[in-house]
Amino acid sequence: MGRKPSVVTLAALFLTMLATGAHPTALRQASPAEFYSARQIGSVVELNDNRNNTSVSILPTLGNLTVEMKVKGHNVLRFPFNSAAEYKGGSESIGIPFLAPWADVLDEPAFYANGTRYAFDMNLGSVQGFLMSAPDWTVVEARADGQSAWVTSRLEFYTHPSWMRQFPFAHTIEMTHRIRDGALEVDTRIDNLSVEPMPVAVGFHPFFQLTDSPRDEWTLSVAARTHWPVSEEKMPTGVTQPIERFFANPAAVQLAPIELDDVFSDLVRDSSGEATMSVKGRTQQLDVILGANYRAVVIYAPKSAAGQDAAARNFICIEPVAAIINALNLAHKGVYKDLQSIAPGGSWQGRFRIRPSGF
Numbered sequence: 001m002g003r004k005p006s007v008v009t010l011a012a013l014f015l016t017m018l019a020t021g022a023h024p025t026a027l028r029q030a031s032p033a034e035f036y037s038a039r040q041i042g043s044v045v046e047l048n049d050n051r052n053n054t055s056v057s058i059l060p061t062l063g064n065l066t067v068e069m070k071v072k073g074h075n076v077l078r079f080p081f082n083s084a085a086e087y088k089g090g091s092e093s094i095g096i097p098f099l100a101p102w103a104d105v106l107d108e109p110a111f112y113a114n115g116t117r118y119a120f121d122m123n124l125g126s127v128q129g130f131l132m133s134a135p136d137w138t139v140v141e142a143r144a145d146g147q148s149a150w151v152t153s154r155l156e157f158y159t160h161p162s163w164m165r166q167f168p169f170a171h172t173i174e175m176t177h178r179i180r181d182g183a184l185e186v187d188t189r190i191d192n193l194s195v196e197p198m199p200v201a202v203g204f205h206p207f208f209q210l211t212d213s214p215r216d217e218w219t220l221s222v223a224a225r226t227h228w229p230v231s232e233e234k235m236p237t238g239v240t241q242p243i244e245r246f247f248a249n250p251a252a253v254q255l256a257p258i259e260l261d262d263v264f265s266d267l268v269r270d271s272s273g274e275a276t277m278s279v280k281g282r283t284q285q286l287d288v289i290l291g292a293n294y295r296a297v298v299i300y301a302p303k304s305a306a307g308q309d310a311a312a313r314n315f316i317c318i319e320p321v322a323a324i325i326n327a328l329n330l331a332h333k334g335v336y337k338d339l340q341s342i343a344p345g346g347s348w349q350g351r352f353r354i355r356p357s358g359f
Contacts, residue, residue, distance in 0.1 A: 036149035036179070038142040044084045045142050045177075047149040052182035054356070057084035060137040060153045064175055066096040066206075069184055071359045076286055078207035078315045089133055093315075096186075096206040098175070100131045101157075101167040103203030104298070104325045107235050112332035113169075113199045124162050136160070140174070148180035158193055169198040171342075183355040190349075192342035200340040200348050201328055203298070203321030206288070210281035212358075215301070215314045216256040221278040222247065224264035224297060228324055235326050236263050238335040255316070259303040263324050265296040265338065277318045283358040286318075291351035294320040295338050320352040 035051045047056045057068040067084045069076050079094050081087045087094075102111070105128055110119040120127045134155060142151040157163055158170035170193040178185040192198040210218060227246040228236040243250050243264060267275035273292040277299075278285060290297065300317035323331075323339050330336035342348045 035146065036144040038144045038149040038151060040139065040142050040151075042085060045139065045151045046084075047142075047144075047151060047177065047179040049149065049179045049182055054179060054182050056177060056179050056184055058151060058153075058177055059084060059087065060139050060151075061135045062087070062089050063131060063133045063135075064098055064137045064153050064155070065094075065132075066177065066184075066186075067094060069354065069356075071182070071356045074211045074284075074359055076208055076210070076354070076356055078209050092129075092132065094207055096204055097129070097132045098188075098202070099129050099205055099321075100173065100202040101169075102201040102328055103205075103319070103321045103323070104128070105233075105235065107233070107326050107329055111167075111328040113328065114196055115332075118168065121165050124165060127166050130163070130166065131155070131157075137175075148178050150176055150178035152176040168194075169196070170194040171198060183353050185351060185353045187349065187351045189347055190342060191347050192344060195344050197341040197343055199328055199331070200293075200342060201321070201323040202350075203294075203319055203323075204352065205298075205300075205317055205319050206354070207315045207317055208279060208286055208288075209315045210279065210284045210286070212284045213281035215316065217281060218255045218316065219280045220253040220255060220299070220301070220316070221276075221280075222250045222253065222264055222297070222299065223268040223275045223277055224250070225266035225268060226264060228263040228265065230261065230263065230325075234261055236324055236330065236336075238330060238333070240265075255301055258301075260299045260301040263296060263298050265324055267295070267297065279316050279318065280358075285357045287353075287355040287357070288318045288320065289353040289355060290320045293340065293348065293350040294322060294352055295340070296321050296324045298325065320350075322348075322350060 037048045039046055043061050045058045053072045055070045059065045067079050077095050110117050137153040137155050140152040140154050153175050155173045172191045174189045176187045224243055226240050227243045231237055247253050269275045275290045277288045298319040302313050304313045327336050327339050331339040
């Protein structure tokens with residue numbers, strides 16, 4: 001057993017600390033494990049990156065919805081509620097909704113897959129984004145280590161007869177939200193349990209906001225080559241054009257004079273296969289980084305209507321999607337060539353990241 005320090009030794013140590021300006025608590029440094037934390041409080045899972053002063057709040061029982069991403073106290077997601085715990089559902093224009101089994105809308109009350117037309121049972125209610133508020137996500141784990149904090153949740157789609165009636169492909173979805181180095185990563189894995197190839201047209205609909213300036217001062221960068229003009233019903237018509245015919249400079253689009261609800265594909269990727277879209281205010285910036293299996297992006301940035309509070313439109317949606325709007329039916333018509341599918345017993349994985357700076 002080691003010898004205890006004497007009173008004289010402790011006094012000498014204390015005097016030395018005073019002379020050097022050190023404080024007793026300075027002897028203890030935070031361990032890497034303390035940089036990150038994950039905790040579940042009621043219905044909310046909170047992930048924290050303490051080193052970068054960034055936190056993320058997720059509601060697994062409300063569609064696995066991300067409702068807050070706070071960077072130094074600034075929520076970069078539109079969420080007009082006091083706290084994540086306060087929200088009980090009912091609003092569609094907040095956070096980061098997950099859109100599945102397909103993103104956005106279709107051009108008829110049916111979809112096509114593997115040459116077969118599947119008609120919807122409209123008696124079961126809306127078929128647009130019917131997983132957005134699904135309460136059936138199960139938290140598999142919520143943990144942290146010295147590198148990140150994460151929560152993994154799972155949805156067993158095949159266990160719901162009404163869902164299978166609308167989209168008869170048995171599958172499971174596993175989603176991991178991870179906060180690391182001040183950025184949020186969202187990884188989605190879909191396992192096809194059915195005996196036929198399963199088309200993939202899922203996506204996310206993030207409602208982003210910057211707090212240092214109003215929407216009309218923001219600048220958008222779109223890393224894509226192709227623009228898909230849409231009809232009055234906001235559907236791609238099948239006609240495409242080079243993005244430069246729509247944006248004079250896709251790397252620096254001023255939002256002030258325009259409103260957007262547009263589809264882009266042929267994404268410009270770096271050597272790792274990622275494509276980066278950005279929105280920038282006076283100093284704040286959000287980069288939305290799409291992995292290889294997100295083949296398109298939808299940009300939604302409406303202007304304020306006459307007499308409407310401008311704050312109500314102080315957001316922009318940069319939507320990572322596995323395929324363009326109405327991809328299931330456009331692929332059947334031979335118009336869209338980039339629809340992905342999962343072989344029986346196979347898996348699909350997609351990742352996107354949100355990286356803030358300038359806060």
